[in-house]
Amino acid sequence: MEDFLEEMPQRVRVSIEGREVSIRAWRYEVIGIEGSRVQVYFLDTDLPENSEWDRAITHYLYGNDAHYRLCQETILGIGGVRMLRALGYESIERFHMNEGHASLLTLELMDEETKKSGRSSITQEDISAVKGKCVFTTHTPVQAGHDQFPMDLVNRVLGRKEIYDNKEVFCHEGTLNMTFLALNLSHYINGVAKRHGEISRHMFAGYTIEAITNGVHAATWASDPFSRLFDYYVPGWRKDNFSLRYSLSIPKDEIWKAHVLAKQKLIQYVNSETNAGLDIDVLTIGFARRAASYKRADLIFRDIERLKQISAKVGLIQMVFAGKAHPQDHEGKELIKRIFETKKALRQEVKIAYLEHYGISLANTIISGADLWLNTPQSPLEALGTSGMKAALNGVPSLSVLDGWWIEGCIEGVTGWAIGGRGESPGDPAKDAASLYDKLEKIIVPMFYHGRDAYTEVMRHAIALNGSFFNTHRMMEQYVLNAYFR
Ligand SMILES: *Cc1c(COP(=O)(O)O)cnc(C)c1O
Numbered sequence: 108m109e110d111f112l113e114e115m116p117q118r119v120r121v122s123i124e125g126r127e128v129s130i131r132a133w134r135y136e137v138i139g140i141e142g143s144r145v146q147v148y149f150l151d152t153d154l155p156e157n158s159e160w161d162r163a164i165t166h167y168l169y170g171n172d173a174h175y176r177l178c179q180e181t182i183l184g185i186g187g188v189r190m191l192r193a194l195g196y197e198s199i200e201r202f203h204m205n206e207g208h209a210s211l212l213t214l215e216l217m218d219e220e221t222k223k224s225g226r227s228s229i230t231q232e233d234i235s236a237v238k239g240k241c242v243f244t245t246h247t248p249v250q251a252g253h254d255q256f257p258m259d260l261v262n263r264v265l266g267r268k269e270i271y272d273n274k275e276v277f278c279h280e281g282t283l284n285m286t287f288l289a290l291n292l293s294h295y296i297n298g299v300a301k302r303h304g305e306i307s308r309h310m311f312a313g314y315t316i317e318a319i320t321n322g323v324h325a326a327t328w329a330s331d332p333f334s335r336l337f338d339y340y341v342p343g344w345r346k347d348n349f350s351l352r353y354s355l356s357i358p359k360d361e362i363w364k365a366h367v368l369a370k371q372k373l374i375q376y377v378n379s380e381t382n383a384g385l386d387i388d389v390l391t392i393g394f395a396r397r398a399a400s401y402k403r404a405d406l407i408f409r410d411i412e413r414l415k416q417i418s419a420k421v422g423l424i425q426m427v428f429a430g431k432a433h434p435q436d437h438e439g440k441e442l443i444k445r446i447f448e449t450k451k452a453l454r455q456e457v458k459i460a461y462l463e464h465y466g467i468s469l470a471n472t473i474i475s476g477a478d479l480w481l482n483t484p485q486s487p488l489e490a491l492g493t494s495g496m497k498a499a500l501n502g503v504p505s506l507s508v509l510d511g512w513w514i515e516g517c518i519e520g521v522t523g524w525a526i527g528g529r530g531e532s533p534g535d536p537a538k539d540a541a542s543l544y545d546k547l548e549k550i551i552v553p554m555f556y557h558g559r560d561a562y563t564e565v566m567r568h569a570i571a572l573n574g575s576f577f578n579t580h581r582m583m584e585q586y587v588l589n590a591y592f593r
Pocket residue numbers: 395396397465466467470471491492493494495497
């Protein structure tokens with residue numbers, strides 16, 4: 108840890124089940140492309156003065172049961188605010204809660220307000236003051252993604268009577284629901300894509316919910332060959348991502364050459380790590396993301412005969428997969444098993460590689476090296492789907508279900524292709540699979556092999572229209588203008 112992070116000398120304490128748990132922070136500095144620095148603090152309870160159990164509260168990211176999570180969220184929310192104060196951040200104007208995990212920070216801010224005015228109980232004024240400071244972004248339409256804790260557990264861990272005294276703020280249907288807590292105490296609420304905003308308005312009726320579509324960090328996600336290409340044709344693209352729009356003037360053969368370099372890196376990596384024997388000239392479909400079952404990584408195998416036919420008669424297809432399942436997600440693990448079985452069944456007819464060690468660096472290699480980026484989530488469960496944005500920055504078009512960002516990013520045949528139609532009754536796997544095969548058979552595979560110029564034009568538009576927009580510059584501007592300064 109010391110190799111990456113700097114330990115801060117400050118210590119703060121938070122009461123958990125009546126024990127005073129001590130917390131420290133480790134600092135990581137994110138250094139921007141022009142040298143500006145942003146501090147990130149990681150909280151840690153692994154200190155000798157804490158009990159064995161308390162020392163492990165910050166050990167596991169996807170830890171254990173509701174009790175363990177509530178303890179973690181107490182450290183994050185309450186301990187987080189206390190640590191910021193101890194570090195000298197006295198006058199923070201906005202707290203941005205990403206997902207409900209940090210929602211308990213509202214309780215600490217409320218305490219600060221009541222203390223400031225010398226009262227002992229929370230008033231409407233305190234609630235308004237806290238609301239004025241908080242911004243909340245909800246991230247998932249999947250119900251299980253929204254933490255809620257039974258009140259007897261809350262009572263045991265936090266033992267705070269304020270929570271009972273202000274039930275209308277803290278409780279939802281008899282539980283402490285971290286999403287509703289943040290909803291109740293934020294003056295600006297948003298989803299992470301237009302469609303996700305709409306879905307969140309249905310999920311949380313009665314709240315005003317806006318949408319700010321997420322983006323990816325262009326300088327991080329453009330592969331080396333494309334970074335060099337942009338440096339030459341679109342100088343300044345790193346600090347002004349909007350200028351990627353001018354990629355429209357990059358000659359198509361230059362785009363293809365940069366892509367071939369990225370593809371070579373992928374194919375070499377796959378062939379050195381596996382015995383898949385992939386071929387640089389074959390249309391390579393990429394699919395890499397968490398192996399969550401709603402993402403339906405195996406949808407393309409719904410009709411194996413049809414897939415084989417397309418590969419044999421229209422043009423060869425090969426595939427690269429990667430992605431780990433959540434340790435407790437049995438369905439996700441089964442999904443990976445099914446892909447391995449299909450891989451065996453397809454043998455040489457459609458070559459498939461499933462790569463291990465999926466992480467940011469491997470994601471970069473797969474996303475930039477594929478010819479086509481596939482995404483087949485069960486609509487409307489994909490709030491966003493960032494990997495398609497990373498692909499667009501590298502000129503890799505998406506073939507995706509119209510869900511998450513793709514509803515905004517897809518211009519059919521211009522930036523990529525849609526699976527299924529706009530606003531159709533969503534999620535029928537048979538229909539989605541049929542549409543996927545149709546697009547491959549009739550449009551994409553023929554274009555890749557016999558219309559390279561047209562295919563490269565789609566690649567160029569993926570960069571110019573989507574790379575220039577679905578990035579963190581545009582996203583941050585929208586947060587600053589619409590959320591933080593509101
Ligand atoms: C981008 C990325 C993701 C998220 O991909 P989605 O398309 O949003 O599912 C997950 N893991 C890694 C390592 C990534 O780089």
